[in-house]
Amino acid sequence: MSPRRIDPKLATALLEAAASLLAEEGAAGLTTRRLAAAVGTSTTAVYTHFGGMDNLVRAMVHEGFARLHRRMSTVRATADAVADVMALGYAYRANALDHPQLYQVMFGSAALGGFALADGDRQHGRYTLQPLVDAVARATEQGRFRAGDPLLVAQNMWIALHGLVSLELGGYLIDPYDADVCFEAQLRSLVTGAGDDHEAAAASFTRARRRRSPRA
Amino acid sequence: MSPRRIDPKLATALLEAAASLLAEEGAAGLTTRRLAAAVGTSTTAVYTHFGGMDNLVRAMVHEGFARLHRRMSTVRATADAVADVMALGYAYRANALDHPQLYQVMFGSAALGGFALADGDRQHGRYTLQPLVDAVARATEQGRFRAGDPLLVAQNMWIALHGLVSLELGGYLIDPYDADVCFEAQLRSLVTGAGDDHEAAAASFTRARRRRSPRA
DNA sequence: TTCGTTACGTAACAGTGTTACTGAATCGAA
DNA sequence: TTCGATTCAGTAACACTGTTACGTAACGAA
Numbered sequence: 001m002s003p004r005r006i007d008p009k010l011a012t013a014l015l016e017a018a019a020s021l022l023a024e025e026g027a028a029g030l031t032t033r034r035l036a037a038a039v040g041t042s043t044t045a046v047y048t049h050f051g052g053m054d055n056l057v058r059a060m061v062h063e064g065f066a067r068l069h070r071r072m073s074t075v076r077a078t079a080d081a082v083a084d085v086m087a088l089g090y091a092y093r094a095n096a097l098d099h100p101q102l103y104q105v106m107f108g109s110a111a112l113g114g115f116a117l118a119d120g121d122r123q124h125g126r127y128t129l130q131p132l133v134d135a136v137a138r139a140t141e142q143g144r145f146r147a148g149d150p151l152l153v154a155q156n157m158w159i160a161l162h163g164l165v166s167l168e169l170g171g172y173l174i175d176p177y178d179a180d181v182c183f184e185a186q187l188r189s190l191v192t193g194a195g196d197d198h199e200a201a202a203a204s205f206t207r208a209r210r211r212r213s214p215r216a
Numbered sequence: 217m218s219p220r221r222i223d224p225k226l227a228t229a230l231l232e233a234a235a236s237l238l239a240e241e242g243a244a245g246l247t248t249r250r251l252a253a254a255v256g257t258s259t260t261a262v263y264t265h266f267g268g269m270d271n272l273v274r275a276m277v278h279e280g281f282a283r284l285h286r287r288m289s290t291v292r293a294t295a296d297a298v299a300d301v302m303a304l305g306y307a308y309r310a311n312a313l314d315h316p317q318l319y320q321v322m323f324g325s326a327a328l329g330g331f332a333l334a335d336g337d338r339q340h341g342r343y344t345l346q347p348l349v350d351a352v353a354r355a356t357e358q359g360r361f362r363a364g365d366p367l368l369v370a371q372n373m374w375i376a377l378h379g380l381v382s383l384e385l386g387g388y389l390i391d392p393y394d395a396d397v398c399f400e401a402q403l404r405s406l407v408t409g410a411g412d413d414h415e416a417a418a419a420s421f422t423r424a425r426r427r428r429s430p431r432a
Numbered sequence: 433t434t435c436g437t438t439a440c441g442t443a444a445c446a447g448t449g450t451t452a453c454t455g456a457a458t459c460g461a462a
Numbered sequence: 463t464t465c466g467a468t469t470c471a472g473t474a475a476c477a478c479t480g481t482t483a484c485g486t487a488a489c490g491a492a
Contacts, residue, residue, distance in 0.1 A: 005458070006470070032449060042472050043449085049470095053449065108320075108386040122388050146414070152393050156402050159389075163379020170324040172338050173375075177368050186372050193409030198362070220438045220489045248480060258441050259480085265439095269480065434492085441486080448479065457470080462463100 011049040013039050018060055022101045030057075057105065058121060064102045065125040071095045072131045074213070081139035082196055086187045086208035088132050089161055093183060094213060096165040104169055107162065129154055136194070146195030157190050184209075227265040229255050231279070234272055238317045246273075273321065274337060280318045281341040287311045288347045290429070297355035298412055302403045302424035304348050305377055309399060310429060312381040320385055323378065345370055352410070362411030373406050400425075 017038040022030045032043040032053055039045070050056040071094070075087045096103040106125070129151075136157070137150040145153065164186055168179035177185075184205070191201045233254040238246045248259040248269055255261070266272040287310070291303045312319040322341070345367075352373070353366040361369065380402055384395035393401075400421070407417045 010470095031447085033447085044451085044471050044473090047450075047471095104324075107383070107388070119387065122386070123390075152397070152401060155389075155393055156398055156405055159379040159383055159398060159402065160376040161379070162383060163375040163377070166382055167323070167375055167378060170338070171335065172323070173371075174339075177371055181368070182372055182375060185368055186375065189372055189409035190405075191409075192411075193405035193407075195408075195414075198411075220440090220487085222439070226439095247478085249478085260440050260442090260482090263481075436491095437489085439486105439488080442484085443482100444484100445482080446480095449477095451476080452474090454473080455471090458468085460465105460467095462465080 006048070010039070010041065010045060014041075014046065014049060014056065015059060015063070018056060019063075019102070022060070022105065023099065026101055027105065060102065061106050061121060062124060064099065064106045065128055067099070068092070068095050068125075069128045072128060075131060075135075075211075077135065077138065080204050080207055081135055081142050082144050082191050082201065082204040083207040083211070084135040085132065085139060085157070085191060086205060087211045088135055089157070089183075089187050089190075090208065090212040092158075092161050093165055093168075096169065100169050103165065107166065129158055132157060139191075139194070139196070144196045144200065145191075148195075153194050157194075160186060160190055222264070226255070226257065226261055230257075230262065230265060230272065231275060234276060235279075235318070238276070238321070239315065242317055243321065274334075276318065277322050277337060278340060280315065280322045281344055283315070284308070284311050284341075285344045285347075288344060291347060291351075291427075293351065293354065296420050296423055297351055297358050298360050298407050298417065298420040299423040299427070300351040301348065301355060301373070301407060302421060303427045304351055305373070305399075305403050305406075306424065306428040308374075308377050309381055309384075312385065316385050319381065323382065345374055348373060355407075355410070355412070360412045360416065361407075364411075369410050373410075376402060376406055 014035065018030060018035055021035060021038060032046050036043045036045060046053060046056060050059065071091050072088055075084060075091050077084055133150050133154040136145065136154045139145045140147065140150055140153075164173075164179065164183055167173050168183075173179040173182055187208070188201050188205055191204070192198055196204075230251065234246060234251055237251060237254060248262050252259045252261060262269060262272060266275065287307050288304055291300060291307050293300055349366050349370040352361065352370045355361045356363065356366055356369075380389075380395065380399055383389050384399075389395040389398055403424070404417050404421055407420070408414055412420075
């Protein structure tokens with residue numbers, strides 16, 4: 001007795017359509033009916049493949065974390081660990097600006113109906129920090145940062161970065177100090193706060209600035 | 217010709233009911249019908265008094281900023297301006313933790329239907345930063361902070377604080393470094409990044425910690 | 433008292449996520 | 463090749479949302 005097999009292509013088609021719907025029309029535009037219409041199927045498909053809109057969004061969020069991790073991993077370690085830390089900051093912000101709507105869903109800044117991430121989902125994104133933790137550890141070994149737990153230092157940098165990106169996407173950072181100005185000031189301030197020398201930080205900053213990847 | 221007068225008490229009753237509904241059940245629990253039922257009126261009242269759910273939420277947000285400003289203003293200036301900066305950080309976070317749902321609405325971390333703040337609303341909260349700007353300016357005058365624009369420095373501190381509160385309310389900060397640990401580490405890191413000496417910052421930190429107001 | 437004016441209740445509309453129910457498509461077994 | 467069990471997906475409904483047209487009832491000035 002062999003039942004009708006599930007079509008895996010439909011699941012990925014739903015995910016892709018949901019991603020583009022979210023990117024183009026925002027969280028409010030992502031509804032089951034519009035999603036089904038975009039794929040050319042019925043709303044029921046969402047339930048057979050994902051068990052509800054929540055899980056579909058959850059899958060999108062996981063994909064978003066994977067992409068963030070990939071982007072952070074493209075930052076190569078150099079002799080200047082502090083510049084690496086800053087380059088990771090550039091990568092983090094660039095990824096968020098490339099996928100603003102997805103970022104806001106990933107970090108709860110946009111509610112999709114009554115959607116809420118489970119505890120497991122929040123911890124899922126934790127591995128994303130690893131490249132930053134490594135860079136902080138090397139900066140500490142090189143004597144640029146004060147002795148301390150690299151995980152705590154990296155987490156605090158992530159917190160500050162998230163604050164900037166979150167407020168930037170929300171439209172809160174405007175003249176006289178827009179998001180660009182605040183971000184670059186923040187990078188220097190963060191490494192100085194971690195123990196780096198002010199002039200050394202400035203030198204690493206220009207080095208990191210040269211490495212930043214162009215916007216997609 | 218004198219028409220039926222509007223009842224101003226109904227508007228405030230709606231606002232109060234909306235605030236408690238938001239606080240107790242979150243953004244998803246704040247609907248026109250439940251709000252009307254809580255006040256003992258009909259959904260139409262929301263439209264005659266506010267012109268829609270959006271404006272009612274907007275009024276709540278403005279009230280939230282006013283309360284934040286009041287809370288920040290309770291921090292008195294002392295001889296230790298850096299401790300004042302840190303005390304303002306404590307006040308900011310305490311206010312957010314006292315009204316978590318409102319904070320998430322104020323900064324776009326929770327969408328109420330298709331509700332979105334207008335540009336004017338985002339700038340409305342700007343005056344809230346003034347106490348922090350003043351404290352930063354005094355810390356700069358006292359030679360604790362590097363020379364620079366106090367507004368930019370204060371704004372970057374606000375950005376970092378918002379990042380922490382936002383992630384804390386989202387449930388992202390857990391073991392091994394929970395929100396308390398991150399927050400206090402961040403306070404010290406922020407003032408160090410602004411130019412303060414590491415040991416002086418530690419001394420100001422213990423002073424500010426003693427001043428923090430108890431949770432409501 | 434009368435009458436114009438306006439707030440508010442009722443009920444509807446278009447939308448949402450979700451789910452019985454039903455039909456159709458599929459693949460393995462006979 | 464035929465058959466039939468099994469599961470996907472489409473239809474239509476449910477309960478819910480914000481919003482609004484309509485009618486009623488209350489109010490205050492004349």
